[in-house]
Amino acid sequence: MLDAAAGLFCEHGWTATTVQDVARAAEVGVQTVYFTFGTKRALLTEVLDTAIAGDADPVATLDRPWARAVVDAPGAREQLARQAAGARAVLERAAPVLDVVRGAAAADAEMAQVWRTNQRQRHTVQLRFAEALVRKADGPLRDGHDAASAADVALALLGPETYGLLVTTQGWTPARWEHWAADTLTRQLLP
Template sequence: MSTRAEKARANRQRMRAAAQTLFAGRGYSATSMQAIADEAGMAVQTLYFTFRTKRALLSELLDVAIAGDDEPVPTLERPRILAAIDDPDPVAQLHEQARIAREIYERVAPVLQVVAHAAPGDPEIHELWMTNNEQRAVVMERMIAALAAKTPLRDGLGLAMATDVALALQSPEMYQFFTAHRGWSPSRWEQWTADALVAQLLPPR
């Protein structure tokens, strides 16, 4: 990567970090682009040139937090997801799903709170929230289809219901409730979620 590209990438990261700090502290609506630029030590024109809108900045902040990096690789093409899908052991797949979910939520929980709080009063952020939920459902449908190709599901459980169960157990709301309000550690949530996925989706053993 050229020095110029490295600098641009570093500046972009600074702006995202500044936005996350202010969104978490003040809320999305109360944070202006000028305030983000000031926090990042950048000209506000540079911020607008880079992201165009505050909504686009929040969207990228959410995407990077979910992925763990800023590489333009779709979720279903990432090595961890592909490895879980290809694992021949259904129990191992479900444990890896819980592990991946825990790692994502440890990164993304503060950003998701910003989105969730802003969504009711802002149609664009509501759309962002709904898009995130839809993307999560697409990934889960693929994971559950892979699971069902390896093993029969629990009696009476079709693909759609199994997907819904997995989405509920691995939802950000469930993670937030247990870790932020009930004092669970992320690792405890991961173990409980993995055990619950196995119990709810697979036949008794």
Template sequence: MPPTRAEKTLRTRRRMLDAAHRLFVERGWTRTTVEDIARAAEVGVQTVYFTFGTKRAVLKEVLDSAVAGDTDPVATLDRPWARAVLAEPSAAAQLALQAAGARQILERAAAVLEVVRAAAAADPELAELWRTNEEQRHTVQLRFAEALVEKAGGALRDGADAASAAAVATALLGPETYGSLVTARGWEPSRWEGWAADALTRQLLR
């Protein structure tokens, strides 16, 4: 059975996003053009503009799909891995699941996040995209921290509250820390995951 028109459109969109992802990571924001993306995806330049509107919009969707792992419009806290974090009854096991979830996301998205972070210094719209991503990450970690406080009977290390726990988790599980150890120092992602889980436990639990 031949693909429907909607399926063809979706495949073309995916091909453009894959090409853009690869080019942004390899060349950076400035040196990647819409023409480059169109050529790599084997579509016309106008197809890219018609589908996304601007190069910034392409990067935003590349980032969103890298973080999510797909293009489905499902919020992070509604995804199975996040639901598993919240449903886990053990505080220590919850932190291990947070580290595992962060690893899965950062293996896909760390390089694209670095493209956005680097470009943000010279591009106000991308600076806003970076700030939005930071806020989204913090929002997720705050919800996890609220659940952690409940599981720990309200007693975290050194009297930390949910806001403090979220700040610690956002820093430890952020792309900057991952990039420093995995990208720059050559750690295996599995090693980073174990280190992150241990660091979270030492920082947050008694």
């Protein structure tokens, strides 16, 4: 059901996709979808969570191996490269779904809350990474950045909006975006 819903939401959008469409595509009854997820909003939220994580395991982002590898990187430059690689892996799966959620947020108050929660969660992850970066940097970060403002920079550079603009709209490869993101983070944050 999640795969069917993800495909339909990404192809047709929030408004045009119905629970009936998802049930038909998943070859299950409509009541099965409602019984499993409760609402269309809950279904899209589950699609989003699964896309971000890459699986249905209830493991927080910061407890996932790729995020631990970012924090545990031995040096600041390597950490930023790992951050960009981790963001690429997540965004390759999740950027289209995040775009659906962002679009749904404009018309639906509950989806707007899902979008705001996702933004806060992404900032929390970037703040944890930035705190690790501050500890590894040889001296202060560039231009007086502290962990909070470094997290803001990473949130903007590694966000689905920037990824979508460069990869989806402008046709960059994900590898080119990853290299650019790591380089830009390094230039913006390290002395």
